[in-house]
Amino acid sequence: MELLDHLPYSPDLSRNDSLTFPKIKNRLRGQRFQSPEEAVEAFKNAVLDLPANEWNKCFENWFERMQMCINLRGEYLEKQ
Incomplete structure (x- = not known):
C-alpha cells in the first residue's frame, strides 16, 4: 500500500451531511x-x-467523493 501525502481531515472526505x-x-x-x-x-x-x-x-454522495479521491490519488477535487 502506498502512503499518499494528503491531509487526514481533507474537506473532500469530510462528512457529507450538507443534504441532511x-x-x-x-x-x-x-x-x-x-x-x-x-x-x-x-x-x-x-x-x-x-x-x-x-x-x-447523503451516503451515496459521500462514497462517490471518496472514490474520486482514490481515483485522483489524493489530489484535491477542487484542482480538477
Whole structure:
C-alpha cells in the first residue's frame, strides 16, 4: 500500500451531511427548549424522522467523493 501525502481531515472526505443538516435544522427552527436534554431529544426525533432515501443520498454522495479521491490519488477535487 502506498502512503499518499494528503491531509487526514481533507474537506473532500469530510462528512457529507450538507443534504441532511438543513432539513434537520429547519425542523428545529423557532423551537425553544427548557433544558439541553430536551434539545437533544428534539434533535434525535428530527434525525429519526428523515426518510431513509435522504440518508441514502447523503451516503451515496459521500462514497462517490471518496472514490474520486482514490481515483485522483489524493489530489484535491477542487484542482480538477
